[in-house]
Amino acid sequence: MADNVNDPGPDLAALQRWMLEVVTSESWTLDDALSGAARFGIDCDAAVVGTQRLSARERLSIYVDSYRMRLIECLRAEFPVLRRFVGDQVFDLFAGAYLGAKPPSSYTLFDLGAGFADFLDAARPQPNDGRGTLEALPANLARLERAFAEAERAPGVEATQQSPFPTPFNLVLLPALRVRLPQSLRLLQLDFDFSNLLAQVAADQPFGTPAAGDMLVAVARSHYRVRLHRLERWSFSFLSLLRDEGDEGGSVRELIPGVAGELGQAQDEIGARLFAWLPFALDAGLLAVA
Amino acid sequence: MITGGVSDEAASASAFRLGLPNLGDGVGLRHVHFPHLMATAPSEWGVDWFEIISENFLDHHGYAAHVLERIAAHRPVVMHGVSLSIGSIAPLDRVYLRKLRELAERIRPAWISDHLCWTGINGRNTHDLLPMLLTEQSLAHVGDRVRAVQDYLGRELILENPSSYLTFHASQMSEAEFLARLADATGCGLLLDVNNVYVSATNHGFDPVAYIERLPAEHIVQIHLAGPSDCGTHLIDTHDQPVPSPVWRLYALAQARTAGGVATLLEWDANIPPFAALLDELGKAKAARSGAMPEAGEVRPVAVGALSTPIDFQLSR
Numbered sequence: 001m002a003d004n005v006n007d008p009g010p011d012l013a014a015l016q017r018w019m020l021e022v023v024t025s026e027s028w029t030l031d032d033a034l035s036g037a038a039r040f041g042i043d044c045d046a047a048v049v050g051t052q053r054l055s056a057r058e059r060l061s062i063y064v065d066s067y068r069m070r071l072i073e074c075l076r077a078e079f080p081v082l083r084r085f086v087g088d089q090v091f092d093l094f095a096g097a098y099l100g101a102k103p104p105s106s107y108t109l110f111d112l113g114a115g116f117a118d119f120l121d122a123a124r125p126q127p128n129d130g131r132g133t134l135e136a137l138p139a140n141l142a143r144l145e146r147a148f149a150e151a152e153r154a155p156g157v158e159a160t161q162q163s164p165f166p167t168p169f170n171l172v173l174l175p176a177l178r179v180r181l182p183q184s185l186r187l188l189q190l191d192f193d194f195s196n197l198l199a200q201v202a203a204d205q206p207f208g209t210p211a212a213g214d215m216l217v218a219v220a221r222s223h224y225r226v227r228l229h230r231l232e233r234w235s236f237s238f239l240s241l242l243r244d245e246g247d248e249g250g251s252v253r254e255l256i257p258g259v260a261g262e263l264g265q266a267q268d269e270i271g272a273r274l275f276a277w278l279p280f281a282l283d284a285g286l287l288a289v290a
Numbered sequence: 291m292i293t294g295g296v297s298d299e300a301a302s303a304s305a306f307r308l309g310l311p312n313l314g315d316g317v318g319l320r321h322v323h324f325p326h327l328m329a330t331a332p333s334e335w336g337v338d339w340f341e342i343i344s345e346n347f348l349d350h351h352g353y354a355a356h357v358l359e360r361i362a363a364h365r366p367v368v369m370h371g372v373s374l375s376i377g378s379i380a381p382l383d384r385v386y387l388r389k390l391r392e393l394a395e396r397i398r399p400a401w402i403s404d405h406l407c408w409t410g411i412n413g414r415n416t417h418d419l420l421p422m423l424l425t426e427q428s429l430a431h432v433g434d435r436v437r438a439v440q441d442y443l444g445r446e447l448i449l450e451n452p453s454s455y456l457t458f459h460a461s462q463m464s465e466a467e468f469l470a471r472l473a474d475a476t477g478c479g480l481l482l483d484v485n486n487v488y489v490s491a492t493n494h495g496f497d498p499v500a501y502i503e504r505l506p507a508e509h510i511v512q513i514h515l516a517g518p519s520d521c522g523t524h525l526i527d528t529h530d531q532p533v534p535s536p537v538w539r540l541y542a543l544a545q546a547r548t549a550g551g552v553a554t555l556l557e558w559d560a561n562i563p564p565f566a567a568l569l570d571e572l573g574k575a576k577a578a579r580s581g582a583m584p585e586a587g588e589v590r591p592v593a594v595g596a597l598s599t600p601i602d603f604q605l606s607r
Binding site: 048183 | 350
């Protein structure tokens, strides 16, 4: 071990700074990565033990290659539908560029994909053609898949689903009875209808390009299953207004005027729709009793 | 044989390491086995205990947390982390430590372990177990951090020897000596991964038997078993295949050094087999402890692209 009797070599801090720079480098070759880390004054062959089987550089390459592969694998696992849709080569280009722009900083790999959709959105050629074009699809799909991942882990409604739900009558008419959005709910306004694509990829079937169109959806968890729910304007509006009420929630009755006003519809009509919809919404994890 | 959740062998073991029990034979809790474990009565699980990857359950309030709740109600659980970064020059991540402590308060693990490594600095986490420079300076640095973590968690930290693919000229001692002195200085426990010893010994050309004999047996509280992959020029710690013969021999040696035995954990983190097959592999540990070497092959070769520290088990989907 002690082959450095006369030369103490680099200290712990210097070595870690150098190695991190090389391992996480965006360079295409190890030589370039080492050049990029030259400011640390550490020579690879002088720092890393090489043998006949593997040189110092080859040993360092194991960590360099693993870093990128591991994180791309992680993104592939979190965005399986996007990966299938664009193919491995394009997906890995997206992922590699994202990792370069936003290297992991969290203790959990779950956080790695948090900014992927925003990155894809920002990476669209500018000026872009707006919503609903093919260029907008990857970011839209990434946003939806991230919503699934978040809904899977967030606090949900399972504990409260054990007890009987209030009747729709009470929910609509009693101001004291408040409802709230579960933390496991994600409301999204998408430019494509991804429902067929999700089903086809899950069933490993051939798929086409999703139809463009304004899609209001919720990703919700119920009984530990995460599902995509297509919403109508009034239910999306209701859930959006409820979201503004925070964890305290709000009474259905008090929210109805806001929904009716936003959509230009009669309050009675919205109330009737809610009356029929609320039992389903509670069971599906779209809302919870506050 | 399983009786009331703990094997006879484990229940009769009298030796304790740092006051910690021999939990018997366990497996890593992986999401592919959730349906089986939830559909099967705990008396039929066939394992004495489970090890979780701590990070998988931090901030998790979904099905995985629900499964863990059931598991922890019926079996001892150990929290095994990959993000403590005990060897890093960066300050300890207080948020991570707080969440680790909160999870421990919730599931009451038998102990909490992580690796002798660093995972990043400057706000970056490589999510890899990067190799340590093994110097007096490093030893003092890691010792201070182990003490700080132990004070914060209110319990001994258990540290695992990682697989490594490079060493540094500037290192002044072997990894075994580093761990032995660290354990002596801090009172921390050791998680002896005999697969990692085999991988590193092969990659760096040291004697794995001497490595194990250098470790203080009284500090070893757990042993990891796993199968690596042969890349031709080196071994990679892939956890994706059965435990090979050389690793079983090291396992038998390690158990023989720890009078009364220590807890055994089989890791299988990629190409994970059905639970029954996992139990078959775990069952070989008992034979190995009794002196009968289990039937096992050599390390299997792998094509390019083998990934150390596989990520399948770190993701819940």
